[in-house]
Amino acid sequence: xxxxxxxxxxxxxxGCGTVGTEVVRLLTEQADELTARVGAPVRxxxxxxxxxxxxxxxxxxxxxxxxxxxxxxVARDDVDVVVEVIGGIEPVRTLLLExxxxxxxxxxxxxxxxxxxxxxxxxxxxxxxxxxxxxxxxAGAIPLLxxxxxxxxxxxxxxxxxxxNGTSNFILSAMASGGTSYADALEEATQLGYAEAxxxxxxxxxxxxxxxxxxxxxxxxxxxxxxxxxxxxMREVSAADIxxxxxLGCTIKLLAICERVHDADGTESVSARVYPAMVPxxxxxxxxDGAFNAVFVEAEAAGQLMFYGQGAGGAPTASAVLGDLVxxxxxxxxxxxxxxxxxxxxxxxxxxxxxxxxxxxxLEVADREGVLAAIAGEFARNGVSIAAVRQTGxxxxxxxxxxxxxxxxxxxxxxxxxxxxxxxxxIQELDVVNGVNSVLRVEGLGRAVSAxxxxx
Amino acid sequence: xxxxxxxxxxxxxxGCGTVGTEVVRLLTEQADELTARVGAPVRxxxxxxxxxxxxxxxxxxxxxxxxxxxxxxVARDDVDVVVEVIGGIEPVRTLLLExxxxxxxxxxxxxxxxxxxxxxxxxxxxxxxxxxxxxxxxAGAIPLLxxxxxxxxxxxxxxxxxxxNGTSNFILSAMASGGTSYADALEEATQLGYAEAxxxxxxxxxxxxxxxxxxxxxxxxxxxxxxxxxxxxMREVSAADIxxxxxLGCTIKLLAICERVHDADGTESVSARVYPAMVPxxxxxxxxDGAFNAVFVEAEAAGQLMFYGQGAGGAPTASAVLGDLVxxxxxxxxxxxxxxxxxxxxxxxxxxxxxxxxxxxxLEVADREGVLAAIAGEFARNGVSIAAVRQTGxxxxxxxxxxxxxxxxxxxxxxxxxxxxxxxxxIQELDVVNGVNSVLRVEGLGRAVSAxxxxx
Numbered sequence: 001x002x003x004x005x006x007x008x009x010x011x012x013x014x015g016c017g018t019v020g021t022e023v024v025r026l027l028t029e030q031a032d033e034l035t036a037r038v039g040a041p042v043r044x045x046x047x048x049x050x051x052x053x054x055x056x057x058x059x060x061x062x063x064x065x066x067x068x069x070x071x072x073x074v075a076r077d078d079v080d081v082v083v084e085v086i087g088g089i090e091p092v093r094t095l096l097l098e099x100x101x102x103x104x105x106x107x108x109x110x111x112x113x114x115x116x117x118x119x120x121x122x123x124x125x126x127x128x129x130x131x132x133x134x135x136x137x138x139a140g141a142i143p144l145l146x147x148x149x150x151x152x153x154x155x156x157x158x159x160x161x162x163x164x165n166g167t168s169n170f171i172l173s174a175m176a177s178g179g180t181s182y183a184d185a186l187e188e189a190t191q192l193g194y195a196e197a198x199x200x201x202x203x204x205x206x207x208x209x210x211x212x213x214x215x216x217x218x219x220x221x222x223x224x225x226x227x228x229x230x231x232x233x234m235r236e237v238s239a240a241d242i243x244x245x246x247x248l249g250c251t252i253k254l255l256a257i258c259e260r261v262h263d264a265d266g267t268e269s270v271s272a273r274v275y276p277a278m279v280p281x282x283x284x285x286x287x288x289d290g291a292f293n294a295v296f297v298e299a300e301a302a303g304q305l306m307f308y309g310q311g312a313g314g315a316p317t318a319s320a321v322l323g324d325l326v327x328x329x330x331x332x333x334x335x336x337x338x339x340x341x342x343x344x345x346x347x348x349x350x351x352x353x354x355x356x357x358x359x360x361x362x363l364e365v366a367d368r369e370g371v372l373a374a375i376a377g378e379f380a381r382n383g384v385s386i387a388a389v390r391q392t393g394x395x396x397x398x399x400x401x402x403x404x405x406x407x408x409x410x411x412x413x414x415x416x417x418x419x420x421x422x423x424x425x426x427i428q429e430l431d432v433v434n435g436v437n438s439v440l441r442v443e444g445l446g447r448a449v450s451a452x453x454x455x456x
Numbered sequence: 457x458x459x460x461x462x463x464x465x466x467x468x469x470x471g472c473g474t475v476g477t478e479v480v481r482l483l484t485e486q487a488d489e490l491t492a493r494v495g496a497p498v499r500x501x502x503x504x505x506x507x508x509x510x511x512x513x514x515x516x517x518x519x520x521x522x523x524x525x526x527x528x529x530v531a532r533d534d535v536d537v538v539v540e541v542i543g544g545i546e547p548v549r550t551l552l553l554e555x556x557x558x559x560x561x562x563x564x565x566x567x568x569x570x571x572x573x574x575x576x577x578x579x580x581x582x583x584x585x586x587x588x589x590x591x592x593x594x595a596g597a598i599p600l601l602x603x604x605x606x607x608x609x610x611x612x613x614x615x616x617x618x619x620x621n622g623t624s625n626f627i628l629s630a631m632a633s634g635g636t637s638y639a640d641a642l643e644e645a646t647q648l649g650y651a652e653a654x655x656x657x658x659x660x661x662x663x664x665x666x667x668x669x670x671x672x673x674x675x676x677x678x679x680x681x682x683x684x685x686x687x688x689x690m691r692e693v694s695a696a697d698i699x700x701x702x703x704l705g706c707t708i709k710l711l712a713i714c715e716r717v718h719d720a721d722g723t724e725s726v727s728a729r730v731y732p733a734m735v736p737x738x739x740x741x742x743x744x745d746g747a748f749n750a751v752f753v754e755a756e757a758a759g760q761l762m763f764y765g766q767g768a769g770g771a772p773t774a775s776a777v778l779g780d781l782v783x784x785x786x787x788x789x790x791x792x793x794x795x796x797x798x799x800x801x802x803x804x805x806x807x808x809x810x811x812x813x814x815x816x817x818x819l820e821v822a823d824r825e826g827v828l829a830a831i832a833g834e835f836a837r838n839g840v841s842i843a844a845v846r847q848t849g850x851x852x853x854x855x856x857x858x859x860x861x862x863x864x865x866x867x868x869x870x871x872x873x874x875x876x877x878x879x880x881x882x883i884q885e886l887d888v889v890n891g892v893n894s895v896l897r898v899e900g901l902g903r904a905v906s907a908x909x910x911x912x
Binding site: 026036039154156320327340345 | 482495598603756764765771774778780787791793795796
């Protein structure tokens with residue numbers, strides 16, 4: 001069990017894009033510090049890249065260590081740890097399964113693969129006693145998975161809600177602060193390098209859904225895959241939504257939400273979902289702007305926690321990868337291993353329709369007697385309880401505007417999402433409703449929606 | 457290396473106050489979940505308390521497990537892990553050294569002991585191969601030490617600045633928001649149970665200084681003890697200071713600051729200090745109110761990170777203790793161990809006088825020609841560069857007030873703290889200076905002090 005047993009830890013890096021370049025750079029520049037922290041030298045023994053000619057720095061610095069044959073590198077006997085920063089499902093899945101099966105530990109930033117096929121990787125790791133670490137897969141540099149997996153291992157996590165996609169948060173922040181349109185904000189994000197040419201993974205919530213799956217799996221000791229996550233993107237968020245949120249003292253954020261949900265009989269299940277939602281401005285998540293990430297965690301004993309930092313970028317992601325690499329290398333030196341997969345709870349995943357949520361509905365209605373009764377009746381018919389109503393404009397209201405038309409803002413209590421969606425659909429058909437300004441879920445997250453005096 | 461090798465992990469708990477009670481409660485209530493997470497049952501084999509008759513619940517529930525003889529409990533062969541939540545230096549130091557020397561792992565929340573004699577404990581742990589975990593000693597439930605020690609192990613931490621004492625933050629928040637005096641705010645904190653009968657540890661910064669020592673030790677791989685930490689409490693923060701901070705767009709927080717400091721020749725040293733300082737309102741730490749804690753971390757690759765949550769209280773602290781206990785138990789089951797002490801860097805600790813800081817000075821001055829020149833000359837004589845000056849009142853200024861008197865607000869660039877302190881002392885002696893409203897350090901933390909247009 002002493003550091004003298006192994007003389008060094010030999011590392012293979014797969015992929016050399018933005019993150020991989022930083023990993024290789026830090027690995028060599030900070031070699032002395034890493035050696036001191038690990039208790040043995042950490043030596044780079046190979047880097048696999050598809051097109052070496054695109055990386056002249058790499059080939060000049062490392063020469064023979066650079067290879068195009070990732071499979072051969074992974075298969076080498078003199079590799080102890082495989083660091084994967086290629087991304088995507090194949091050929092990475094095959095490579096990492098091979099590595100784990102042969103007892104090599106894996107450090108990966110690959111959220112898509114973990115969210116699609118994490119259990120297969122975890123089983124391969126457990127079978128051979130290898131380590132599988134993936135801190136960089138969610139929220140970049142923010143230490144989040146280790147706290148969930150280790151620091152809170154003696155607690156019961158009840159809820160994780162976070163901004164885990166920097167691109168969509170940058171766009172929403174720009175729309176909220178500058179009155180910029182979605183299209184203009186997206187263009188700015190693309191020019192700044194935050195958004196890809198095809199922004200779908202970010203703005204349609206696929207990236208956040210992968211992260212939600214990973215977070216839910218760790219938080220609830222239950223296997224949750226990307227396909228279990230209800231996903232709505234933020235392309236449809238309009239200027240009217242932004243304005244409606246402001247009116248309510250809220251900000252719109254694309255949230256990844258994982259929570260324990262309880263039936264009336266106490267049966268427990270898990271909800272994992274991604275959608276744009278209103279968050280009260282007083283909530284710590286509301287002030288997370290630009291490309292930053294932040295994750296709010298609630299646990300029974302620990303209470304409310306928040307983790308904040310850079311969710312993407314070469315250096316921040318490399319920091320997380322290297323933190324994992326040091327942990328895996330220490331385990332290797334000590335002939336031990338890190339915490340294995342913990343999926344003992346195996347809770348069912350609840351469909352979105354049965355998950356309690358809370359809606360905000362902002363309507364244009366006729367300003368005449370009985371309108372509120374008609375609308376309130378529709379909510380009641382669907383079993384949805386109204387938390388607050390505010391009427392503005394019309395004969396009783398603001399000076400400007402059509403006196404025959406009023407604006408009605410409703411915030412509901414929590415109800416099954418399908419009942420809320422059904423209510424909204426029914427209300428739009430009412431004669432007295434002339435238009436819908438905004439329909440969005442409200443994530444009170446335990447705090448007050450002060451503008452309407454609603455307890456969160 | 458399989459979970460079958462050891463049949464259970466046997467735990468002794470020393471102390472049964474607020475935290476200990478929660479630890480024992482969670483340990484028994486969540487026994488099944490802990491077993492699943494550890495891979496073996498975690499069994500309470502003894503609880504040492506000085507006065508069992510004060511804990512009827514404990515003796516009724518656990519009967520023979522309760523003992524008054526902590527030393528005998530620690531010495532038992534059938535104890536694998538000792539959890540210490542007594543606090544204070546002796547007899548705890550002797551007990552924990554005995555436990556570690558005999559190979560028993562230790563989980564402790566004892567910041568005072570760690571800050572005074574952490575190296576002795578670390579050496580005892582390393583000598584026998586036992587684990588020493590102490591997440592609960594800093595910032596209660598917030599997973600902070602594990603991220604510093606493990607997640608950022610592949611990065612270089614440059615700065616840690618945080619609100620790590622909830623009592624003083626509660627008092628400062630009350631003073632800032634309600635115009636409450638220090639004395640009234642302290643009384644409210646005492647009534648709410650946040651402050652002790654003798655509040656010195658909190659308001660004089662001793663508690664925060666212990667935490668700063670622990671944070672600096674982990675962040676910079678250098679042994680830093682409480683006596684190395686420069687400490688100023690917050691008893692002297694006045695209503696005038698609060699008002700001056702508001703005028704500058706800042707909030708006053710009692711900060712624990714640990715940072716790498718570089719000489720002109722590149723020589724690196726460490727500064728660890730605790731004092732009340734102005735923080736720009738736009739900074740995430742500024743909005744941390746009440747008894748909450750938050751710690752801002754800057755690292756070379758990861759960039760800026762923040763951790764937020766409850767820093768004290770029975771349940772939150774117990775959450776951190778149990779997280780450590782699960783980690784230690786997992787290590788025990790796997791016959792491995794966690795990261796050992798990392799003090800390889802052994803950087804010198806710099807005295808406060810030589811640490812670069814930035815001052816804010818708010819003066820009442822005569823409103824006549826040459827005043828600014830006299831004051832600016834004093835700064836220059838001490839080698840301190842002025843970042844911004846604002847003059848209000850007087851003949852050129854506000855409508856109300858004495859036209860022969862002006863208010864001068866100065867924010868400096870960074871300079872050695874002794875030069876700044878010397879300048880302030882000299883300025884107070886100038887004829888043209890009629891009074892000092894406020895002198896406080898400004899921790900820009902890399903952000904803009906917007907009110908005066910000073911880059912942070």
